[in-house]
Amino acid sequence: MTSRGRCSALVLGTVGLLAFVAAACGEGSGTLGIPPESTVTTTTLPIVRGVVGSAAGGAFLALGPVKRVSVLPVVPGRVAPRLLADGTMGAASTKIAFRRFGSGPNLLLITGEHGSLTSWDPEVLLELGLYYRVTVFDLPGVGYSQPSGRTASLSSLADLTAGLIWSLGLTRPTVLGWGFGGEIAMALVERHPGLVWRLVLADAMAGGSASFRPAETVAQTLASPLATTEEISRLFFPTRAQTARASWLADVGQLSPDDLTGPAIEAQGALVGRSYRDNAVARDLGRIKIPSLILAGSEDEVVPVANSRELSLRIARSRLIIFSGAGYASIFQYAPDFVDALTTFTSS
Secondary structure (H helix, E strand, O other): OOOOOOOEEEEEEEOOOOOOOOOOOOOOOOOOOOOOOHHHEOOOOOOOOOOHHHHHHHHHHHHOOOOOEEOOOOOOOOOOOOOOOOOHHHHHHHEEEEEEEOOOEEEEEEEOOOOOHHHHHHHHHHHHOOOEEEEEEOOOOOOOOOOOOOOOOHHHHHHHHHHHHHHOOHHHHEEEEHHHHHHHHHHHHHHHHOOOOOOOOEEEOOOOOOOOOOOHHEEEEEEEOOOOOHHHHHHHHHOOOHHHHHHHHHHHHOOOOOOOOOOHHHHHHHHHHHHHHOOHHHHOHHOOOEEEEEEEEOOOOOOHHHHHHHHHHHOOOOEEEEEEEOOHHHHOOHHHHHHHHHHHHOOO
């Protein structure tokens, strides 16, 4: 990993983190009738850009190319999507772009607002790949993923994520949702109990009228297709964390970015705005029965830390870790501590 000062995480409390022992399963068809690997296609787009220095260049190649897979949503109560009579998905499926790398138990990453699979610090992704079989993907209409053709909602995105898990054969993965991706992850666990092994929420909120909102200027910047990566980085990191911000900008610049289109950014911003009026996820937090790890930055401007404190009180079997002096990108700013916390959580 790049040189970052190893910071100390401020742990503000544990809410009944119970021991939960289960076998870490790899990928495979199991009993779900997973589609054959031929349903996954590799893009011909210039995904990986050359990096100065042979060692770094070789390491970044480990992230591999972006691939696409056909996905149908899974209706709650079912373990697989409804296929056509001939066993295919048909035209109703959505091509979802993803990267998959590393080895070990499955870890699925869900990106937040105004982000794509190339918003994740590649140095951190490579570190995670030492411990997990990592899958990171673009939401519908974002980056290299196809628009779904239907109006997105939290429930539809959760059901489509369940379909992605099925299409890729990810057996009971740990799911990590960052920002708005955390809200999708919570909806996924609520609507599809038993599908996810463990839940990790990074600077996330449950939505609803009781949520703690960011400043209006912050929300407007995130929802603006004119916002640059440099402007977004100032929301991700506090003013006092300029070294971490510069490191993130340098790292994400080493990969060819996804095409974050204006309509996709605006649609996400509208969906986030609606989520403050929708209490569905917040109302059903009691349905989350699996061990959950909640991570947050104490100076997060995008998702105020009060949201994470509230989640820790309402989600049973949860543990809250607050990184002192960190912002919305706390898992990158405190990368070593984040990886340590995650690996400890998933191995206990």
